[in-house]
Amino acid sequence: QSALTQSASVSGSPGQSITISCTGTSSDVGGYNFVSWYQQHPGKAPTLVIFDVTQRPSGVSDRFSGSKSGNTASLTISGLQTEDEAVYYCCSYTSTSSSSYVFGTGTRVTVL
Amino acid sequence: QVHLVQSGAEVKKPGAPVKVSCKVSGDPLTEVTIHWVRQAPGKGPEWMGGFDPVEGEMIYAQKFKGRVTMTEDTTTDTAYMELRSLTSQDTAIYYCVRSRLTVIVMWGQGTLVTVSS
Numbered sequence: 097q098s099a100l101t102q103s104a105s106v107s108g109s110p111g112q113s114i115t116i117s118c119t120g121t122s123s124d125v126g127g128y129n130f131v132s133w134y135q136q137h138p139g140k141a142p143t144l145v146i147f148d149v150t151q152r153p154s155g156v157s158d159r160f161s162g163s164k165s166g167n168t169a170s171l172t173i174s175g176l177q178t179e180d181e182a183v184y185y186c187c188s189y190t191s192t193s194s195s196s197y198v199f200g201t202g203t204r205v206t207v208l
Numbered sequence: 209q210v211h212l213v214q215s216g217a218e219v220k221k222p223g224a225p226v227k228v229s230c231k232v233s234g235d236p237l238t239e240v241t242i243h244w245v246r247q248a249p250g251k252g253p254e255w256m257g258g259f260d261p262v263e264g265e266m267i268y269a270q271k272f273k274g275r276v277t278m279t280e281d282t283t284t285d286t287a288y289m290e291l292r293s294l295t296s297q298d299t300a301i302y303y304c305v306r307s308r309l310t311v312i313v314m315w316g317q318g319t320l321v322t323v324s325s
Contacts, residue, residue, distance in 0.1 A: 097269075099252060130310040134253075141303060141315040142253065148311065185252055189310040196269060197243075197255040197312060 100125060100186055100200035107206040113174040116203045118186030119167055124198050126167035130189035133162060133171045136202075137182045145184075146171060173205070181207045210234040212242075212304050212316035219322045225292040228319045230304030237285040241307045244278060244289045245315075246300040254300075256289070258307060294323045 101119045108114040118125065118133075125131055131149045134142035144153050146162040149169060159174045169188075173180055186200035215229040232240050243258025257268035257278055266278045277290045287304055299322050306314040 128310070132311045134312075141318050143315070144311070144313055147313070153313070187253075187312065196257075196267070197245075199245075199253045199255065202252045 102200040102203045105204040118169045124188040124190040131169040214316040217320040227290040230287040232285045242287040248300040
């Protein structure tokens with residue numbers, strides 16, 4: 097299972113909106129509505145910010161939203177804040193050969 | 209509230225095995241599905257395997273089959289991941305994670321495994 101493809105970096109000014117994309121195949125992103133997104137600050141474990149493409153866990157800001165079209169999923173962060181600076185990973189559930197997860201390559205978000 | 213607490217950092221020689229533990233608290237391990245994910249320095253996470261509640265057995269990523277064993281001790285609510293025949297390519301942070309079938313909802317704090325001669 098190959099890693100999902102993400103752009104290496106995205107930047108924005110405080111208050112702006114940014115969108116991160118995650119491209120897979122019909123065997124993962126395109127085949128299931130089970131895409132999740134994780135935020136990882138330096139030296140910390142990842143934390144869940146979006147699951148099932150569009151759902152936010154309780155406690156996660158509504159500035160985070162997700163969507164999907166075909167084999168590409170997207171995470172949008174609106175009203176960018178300094179604490180949003182982190183690396184974001186997408187992840188897709190897949191059961192092509194066995195139930196498993198495939199992760200993205202990661203996108204570093206910089207707040208200018 | 210479930211918590212996952214992992215064992216401490218390890219330094220291993222090439223060819224040696226490593227065994228990482230993950231203590232589950234808040235709910236019994238029998239009610240929590242644990243998987244394992246690793247993250248090499250500067251890289252994205254990589255799924256290694258875990259318990260499949262549908263099949264009722266451990267499943268492993270093809271890449272690790274034959275070299276990894278994941279077990280659970282329900283008497284101590286502790287999950288274990290043993291990786292054998294280590295090489296420098298196995299240097300990474302190893303995480304136990306809580307799976308809710310289609311999503312990983314929680315990560316342990318991670319265990320750094322360094323493979324060096």
